[in-house]
Amino acid sequence: MSEAIGGSTASVRSRKRRRSALPGFGLTLGVSLTVLCLIVLVPLSAVALKAAGLGLRGFIAAGFSARALAAYRLSFGAALIAAGVNGVFGLITAWALVRYPIPGKSIINAVVDLPFALPTAVAGIALASLYSANGWIGALAAPLGLKIAYTPLGVVVALTFIGLPFV
The missing domain is CATH 1.10.3720.10 (MetI-like)
Structure with missing residues (x-):
């Protein structure tokens, strides 16, 4: 009888999903990282590509x-x-x-x-x-x-x- 009770509670626990302390964390993190990439990393990479296209001499000339x-x-x-x-x-x-x-x-x-x-x-x-x-x-x-x-x-x-x- 104790096995039947133990087995039923184990099956109830396996069916029950654990609730996260931060609901929607995965979706929120994904949206935040996407916006961060669009606002920060895309313009920063454009500046880096422009600087790389100048070459070392052009980069130093622009810096000085x-x-x-x-x-x-x-x-x-x-x-x-x-x-x-x-x-x-x-x-x-x-x-x-x-x-x-x-x-x-x-x-x-x-x-x-x-x-x-x-x-x-x-x-x-x-x-x-x-x-x-x-x-x-x-x-x-x-x-x-x-x-x-x-x-x-x-x-x-x-x-x-x-x-x-x-x-």
């Missing part, structure tokens, strides 16, 4: 062209300046927020953490509109002859804004 060198100079120079500014002001801000009872401490903390809450593209659009000639800050800087948006100074401001919470 005047336009590429200007892009390197702007990128590394702006990153170096923004890192220095963030290092100094981030350390001062962090020290003051941790050590001293400051009025409006939670507001300052929220402003420092703002780049974490905003997607980078939204932050870039917001900074461009604020610092453009008809933006709030750009309108104050225009009479002084300062153009901030779409200049290397604007790149430094954007990198400083994005990098401050990481200090």
Whole structure:
């Protein structure tokens, strides 16, 4: 009798499918990987094929062209300046927020953490509109002859804004 009971429960268990903790995981993973391939890997492979078609000399010539060198100079120079500014002001801000009872401490903390809450593209659009000639800050800087948006100074401001919470 015990064999009959044991045999019946085994057959019930074999007929019963185990439910996954993540339903639809296989289908979701397949769709996600397909979209990833289409959005990332296809354009990346097109760039790699174009670079391979240039040959080694063409690739080196493109990497050391005047336009590429200007892009390197702007990128590394702006990153170096923004890192220095963030290092100094981030350390001062962090020290003051941790050590001293400051009025409006939670507001300052929220402003420092703002780049974490905003997607980078939204932050870039917001900074461009604020610092453009008809933006709030750009309108104050225009009479002084300062153009901030779409200049290397604007790149430094954007990198400083994005990098401050990481200090």
